[in-house]
Amino acid sequence: MGFFSKLKEGLAKTRNNISKSFSNLFKANEIDDDFYDQLEETLVMADMGYETAEKVIADVKARVKELKLKDAAECKELIINSLRDQMNVDDSAYDFEEKKTVIFVIGVNGVGKTTSIGKLASQYRKRGKKVLIAAADTFRAAAIDQLKTWSERAEVDIIAQSEGSDPSAVVYDAVNAAKARNTDILLVDTAGRLHNKKNLMDELAKMRRIISKEYPEANVETLIVLDGTTGQNALEQARQFSTVSEIDGIIITKLDGTAKGGIAIAIQSELSVPVKYIGIGEKVDDLQKFDPGQFITALFADFSVEADMSDVERIIEANEGIQRDDDLFDL
């Protein structure tokens, strides 16, 4: 199954929620205050958040006025397009992949940091990059073993020390190995931490200092991993982390099987940090660059029984430059 089909399947529960309330929304005949109230409720119920809902509504109102629309059903595409616009990712978001880069992967316990590193390592390696991973989560021996398993699966080298060793010492070793081996991308796995655990945040800062001292020519990219099944909590985590740490991008995991997939839209729309990758399963290929057009198409694939497919096709067409999986049209 291709990534798009899997994404579509993974978002089935979210889509189910949305489908019902969206269909109801368009049963209204006129575009009036009630319609907008109902739209707000629909978006918020779908975990897209108040801020996003407000932005979409302002946007839709302006377009409705401009196009002199009267009929609620005519707003369907406007809403979908506006949601997609909320998620635009800047072209420069992935520039780091082409540089000598150290990627720090941070986040709270169990969100999918180690798994995402394994998947990214494999994908970068397959693209011809020289990849190295560093086991800087030294809290548990199991964490180091888990990363070793991923390094074998991804066929990339790993730098690790024993359980309980100083994470900064691991980073120091890894940086020197990266320089000696002419590594393109060094991925650093870190222990799960909360933004308010000062010693752990200090530890992160110390690891960063080692990089700037030992490997100043490297680009540093900090990615925070958020668990998509936790809905608004995920958004809150990203907010709080960004007050104490630099964050260059977000990885949203576990978008398979959650009913809270709308959170991806809220995160992208409400934080000034882009969502760069999404995870939709535990296998190595179940992580890809976040593609707003693809995401929206998957989310609204069958939102209204009476929607003609041309709606979806037009949305895809409006999405210039999106990667078209062959199965993207397999709606």
Ligand SMILES: Nc1nc2c(ncn2[C@@H]2O[C@H](COP(=O)(O)OP(=O)(O)OP(=O)(O)O)[C@@H](O)[C@H]2O)c(=O)[nH]1
């Ligand atoms: N379904 C699904 N499971 C995922 C995804 N990403 C990670 N997981 C699972 O989530 C669990 C936790 O993943 P880890 O990668 O160990 O998470 P972590 O953030 O490294 O956890 P700690 O190191 O304990 O803080 C594992 O069982 C993973 O297989 C995903 O996209 N979808």
Ligand SMILES: [Mg+2]
């Ligand atoms: Mg881990």
